[in-house]
Amino acid sequence: MDDREEDINPMLSLDVENNNTFSSFVDKTLMMMMPPLTFPSEVVAPSSSSTSWYPESLHAPQPAPENDQIGDKGKNKEKEKRSRRVPRIAFQTRSDDDVLDDGYRWRKYGQKSVKNNAHPRSYYRCTYHTCNVKKQVQRLAKDPNVVVTTYEGIHNHPCEKLMETLNPLLRQLQFLSSFSNL
DNA sequence: CGTTTTTGACCGGCGC
């Protein structure tokens, strides 16, 4: 059961310019709308790989990574260890605030300094019991005004805040539609 | 008093 292909959605990044504009609104709305999807837990569960899941652009500036040709010196194993990479999404936001409110509740579980970066990187995990979606937040070494938030995994539960705002509306809808039943 | 943050320890992968 291990060799499900995971190369779906390797990396997607958006750039959001201003924090107080429509694009910011779209950003947040996107974040709130994504989760209502439900997945079998095994899709979200195993994140055992400790390989870096950060976009290359966030690592120390290094020369172009050649091609996919990896060390073919001698016998290249070609084992292609198929690191079960979980879909990751990175958001860049120009903001003074490190934590943008995406509607979920997160518990911080670590913070590390980043090489070549004055600002640390913070690690968060979704607090919902069976949901181990993770995200990390850091500032760009160059241009510390930009906050990069990288999400890993897909929430297997609805977003509380979404429901909070949605419930009154649904109630209202229900109420209004009750008239058409008469 | 339950939950979250802080922070050094710990651990696995990788390059030398």
Add this chain to the structure above:
DNA sequence: GCGCCGGTCAAAAACG
């Protein structure tokens, strides 16, 4: 093997 690096754990502190 050794040390660096990135990621996680967990105990204690902080918080509300």
